[in-house]
Amino acid sequence: MATVTEWIEGARPRTLPNAVAPVLAGVGATIQLGAFSWWRSLLALLVALSLIVGVNFANDYSDGIRGTDENRVGPLRLVGSGVAAPKTVLVAALTCLGLAGVLGLVLVAATGKWWLLAMGALCILGAWFYTGGKKPYGYVGLGEIAVFVFFGLAAVLGTVYVQAGTISWPALGAAVGIGCFSTGVLTANNLRDIPTDREVGKNTLAVRLGDASTRRFYLTLVTVPFVITVLLALAHPLVLIALVTAVLLVTPVRVIISGGTGPRLIPVLRDTGLVMLAWSAFTSLALALS
Numbered sequence: 187m188a189t190v191t192e193w194i195e196g197a198r199p200r201t202l203p204n205a206v207a208p209v210l211a212g213v214g215a216t217i218q219l220g221a222f223s224w225w226r227s228l229l230a231l232l233v234a235l236s237l238i239v240g241v242n243f244a245n246d247y248s249d250g251i252r253g254t255d256e257n258r259v260g261p262l263r264l265v266g267s268g269v270a271a272p273k274t275v276l277v278a279a280l281t282c283l284g285l286a287g288v289l290g291l292v293l294v295a296a297t298g299k300w301w302l303l304a305m306g307a308l309c310i311l312g313a314w315f316y317t318g319g320k321k322p323y324g325y326v327g328l329g330e331i332a333v334f335v336f337f338g339l340a341a342v343l344g345t346v347y348v349q350a351g352t353i354s355w356p357a358l359g360a361a362v363g364i365g366c367f368s369t370g371v372l373t374a375n376n377l378r379d380i381p382t383d384r385e386v387g388k389n390t391l392a393v394r395l396g397d398a399s400t401r402r403f404y405l406t407l408v409t410v411p412f413v414i415t416v417l418l419a420l421a422h423p424l425v426l427i428a429l430v431t432a433v434l435l436v437t438p439v440r441v442i443i444s445g446g447t448g449p450r451l452i453p454v455l456r457d458t459g460l461v462m463l464a465w466s467a468f469t470s471l472a473l474a475l476s
Contacts, residue, residue: 188270196264196275198242203459204337204371205234207466208364212345214470215357221350229293230345233286233306238337240282241313245324247275248317254386261452283310297348305344309336327391329376330369338365356425356473359418363411363469367462370407371455373400374438378451401442408435408458411465424472431464 188196209231216222243264250265251272264270290306312332316324323332342361343353376383376392377400383393392400412432418425438457441450 188264188274192262192264192269193278195262196243196246196270197239198261200261200456200459201238201242201371202235203463204333204368205238205341206231207367207459207462208337208341208361209234209345210463210470211360211364211466212342212357214473215342215346215354215360216349217474218356218476219346219350219352219354223349226293226296226349227345229289229296230341230348233289233293234337234341236282236286236289237309237313240279240286240310241316243275243279243282244314245317247272247279248322250275252386254317254383254388279314283313286310293348297351299348299351302344302348305340309340312336324390325388327389327394330372330391333372334365334369337368338362356418356422359414360466360469360473363414364462364466366407366410367458367465370404371458371462373404373407374442374451374454374458377401377404377442378448378454401445404442405439408439408461411462415465415469418469422472422476424476425469427472428465428468431461431468434461434464 209227212230213222213227216227246264246266250263254266262269264275265272287306287310290309291303294300294302294306313336315322316329316332323329339361342364343357346353346357373392376390377397379388379390380392380397380400383390391403395403412429415425415428434457438454438461441454446454
């Protein structure tokens with residue numbers, strides 16, 4: 187039976203910035219629109235956290251029963267390592283995804299925008315079929331697109347829309363920036379796993395692109411948010427403060443450029459997530475003050 191510590195590690199806490207950052211950015215854009223609601227923002231955050239923990243457990247379960255995680259480099263995999271029974275991890279995944287659905291339903295009911303249920307259903311289905319089902323889209327190189335859409339566009343713009351009933355250009359810019367950062371986290375993860383993924387037939391985008399092109403893709407992804415910062419600053423000069431977070435990219439970028447592999451890439455996931463969180467916080471603050 188897995189310990190509490192192992193369950194926490196299995197939930198992959200290093201990925202939590204992917205859930206917090208988009209809501210934080212959305213809050214800043216919402217304040218700028220004069221429509222901030224603390225309890226709706228909190229519900230949006232809880233939905234995002236439930237989804238990301240749910241998708242992590244679902245990924246652990248699906249990859250574990252396929253044998254994909256048997257020789258995985260990186261954080262503990264509950265099923266792959268044998269410390270937790272597959273059915274137990276499956277229950278944990280479905281519980282988290284179910285909680286996200288219930289909280290999302292409350293949020294939709296509060297807004298009266300019932301068409302948002304369709305978006306919520308897509309998010310939950312996307313979380314499961316990333317590595318679940320007979321033909322998981324994460325195994326054919328579509329995971330990065332899903333992360334950009336769900337943890338970038340949908341998460342940021344959804345946070346804004348359930349409060350303001352509309353979106354704005356700054357919100358869209360923030361959504362693209364967060365989407366790129368979040369995709370960067372996954373890209374670093376898949377770059378690390380190229381050797382083992384190739385062996386088991388998991389054709390992620392990194393496997394398809396190859397090592398060198400995946401590194402260039404990562405560098406492009408973490409550059410885009412700062413280009414967006416400059417563009418947003420044309421109308422909202424305070425946003426330029428977010429450029430200071432670029433200094434936090436020095437270490438992960440150095441690892442990527444120097445050809446780091448295996449365990450050396452593990453901190454890159456954490457550091458990219460922290461840069462995303464910092465960029466989101468500064469951007470949110472600047473939008474709120476403007």
